[in-house]
Amino acid sequence: MRTYLVTGAAGFIGSALVRALLERGDRVRALDNFKTGKRENLDGFWDAIEFEELDLNDFDRLAAFCRGVDCILHQAAIPSVPKSVADPLTSHRANIDGTVSVLLAAKSAQVPRVVYAASSSAYGNTPTLPKREDMKANPISPYAVQKLTGELYAASFHRVYGMETVSLRYFNVFGPRQDATSQYSGVLAKFITLMLRGEAPTIFGDGDQSRDYTYVDNVVQANLRAAGAPAERVVGRTFNVATGVRHTLKDVFELLKSITGFDGEPNYDADRIGDVKHSLADISAAREAFAYDPQVDFREGLVRTVDWYRGAVEATKVVQGV
Numbered sequence: 001m002r003t004y005l006v007t008g009a010a011g012f013i014g015s016a017l018v019r020a021l022l023e024r025g026d027r028v029r030a031l032d033n034f035k036t037g038k039r040e041n042l043d044g045f046w047d048a049i050e051f052e053e054l055d056l057n058d059f060d061r062l063a064a065f066c067r068g069v070d071c072i073l074h075q076a077a078i079p080s081v082p083k084s085v086a087d088p089l090t091s092h093r094a095n096i097d098g099t100v101s102v103l104l105a106a107k108s109a110q111v112p113r114v115v116y117a118a119s120s121s122a123y124g125n126t127p128t129l130p131k132r133e134d135m136k137a138n139p140i141s142p143y144a145v146q147k148l149t150g151e152l153y154a155a156s157f158h159r160v161y162g163m164e165t166v167s168l169r170y171f172n173v174f175g176p177r178q179d180a181t182s183q184y185s186g187v188l189a190k191f192i193t194l195m196l197r198g199e200a201p202t203i204f205g206d207g208d209q210s211r212d213y214t215y216v217d218n219v220v221q222a223n224l225r226a227a228g229a230p231a232e233r234v235v236g237r238t239f240n241v242a243t244g245v246r247h248t249l250k251d252v253f254e255l256l257k258s259i260t261g262f263d264g265e266p267n268y269d270a271d272r273i274g275d276v277k278h279s280l281a282d283i284s285a286a287r288e289a290f291a292y293d294p295q296v297d298f299r300e301g302l303v304r305t306v307d308w309y310r311g312a313v314e315a316t317k318v319v320q321g322v
C-alpha cells in the first residue's frame, strides 16, 4: 500500500483522484485551501483520508505534511486562462510559487515521485496539429506561461536534484464536479448547466475553435499509470494527456442539444482575449511510456457529465423549493 498526497484535492480533478486512489486501496493524504476547491467534492471520504486545509505557499506545514509520502499528485492551481488575464499576480502565486513550494517540500521530505498537472495551453497557437511534446512551446496567456514554468521547474528538479518528476499536459478536462458557477468556469460545465436550465450559452468568437476535450477518468488513469511507471520511462519528461480527437465548439453545442434536450440557439460574443484557436493532442508518447489508454470517449463523457449535472440541478431545485 502506497501513500499518495493529492494537492488541490477538493477540486474536480483532485477529488476524482482521491476517489480512484481510495478505491484501489491506497492511503490518501489530501490538501486544499478552498480558494477554488469545494468541501462537498470530498463528502463521503473525510473519514478515509488525512486532510489538511493548507496553502501551498505555507512551506513549513507543507513540508511536514509530505513526510512519509510515496508520490505527490500535484493538481492545486488557479486553473483558468481568463482569470490569469484578469489577475496574473494571484494566479502566478498559486501556479508558479505554489508549484516550486511543492517541489521543494517533496525534496526536503524525500518524496520519491511528483506528478505535475501541466496544461495544453503551453502550445499556444502554433499551426501544426496534432501537438507533440517535442514541439516548441508558445504560451499566450499568463496561465499558459505559469503552467509551462511549472513543467520547467519539475524537469529542472529532476536534472539538478535527481528527483523523479513527471509532467502531464492535460487537454481541456471535463466531467462531474467541475465548477460551473464562475464566469471563469470551463466551457462544458457552463454550457451544460445553462442548457439544462433552458438558457442559451454564449459562444465567444465564431464557434469554429476546436479542443481535444478529455473526460476526467482518462486523466485519472494517466496519473495512476505515470505514478507507477518505471522511472527510466517517465521521469524528467512531459506527456500529453488527451484523447487525440478534437471538436469545434459549434459541434459541441449541437451534441449537447441532443443530450440535454435544449432546443434554442446560442448567443455569440467577441473572441476571448488570450484564446487558442485549435487544440489537438498526439498521445502516442504517453501510450508508449506508461500504456495510457483513454477509455471514455467524448460523447460518453458528455452523457455521464450531463447526467451528473442533471442531478445537481434537480437537487438545487429541491433546496429552493421550485
Ligand code: UD1
Pocket: 079, 080, 081, 119, 120, 121, 122, 170, 171, 172, 173, 184, 185, 186, 187, 188, 190, 201, 202, 203, 204, 205, 209, 211, 249, 272, 275, 276, 278, 279
Ligand atoms: C485552457 C487550456 C486547458 C486548461 C484550461 C484551464 C488550451 C487549448 N486549453 O482551456 O488545457 O485546462 O485552460 O482553464 O489552452 N468559451 C465560450 N463560451 C464560454 C466559455 C468558453 O465560447 O462561456 C470558449 C473559449 O473562448 C474557448 C473554449 O470555449 O475558445 C474553451 O474555453 P475554456 O473551457 O475556458 O478552456 P480553454 O481556455 O480552452
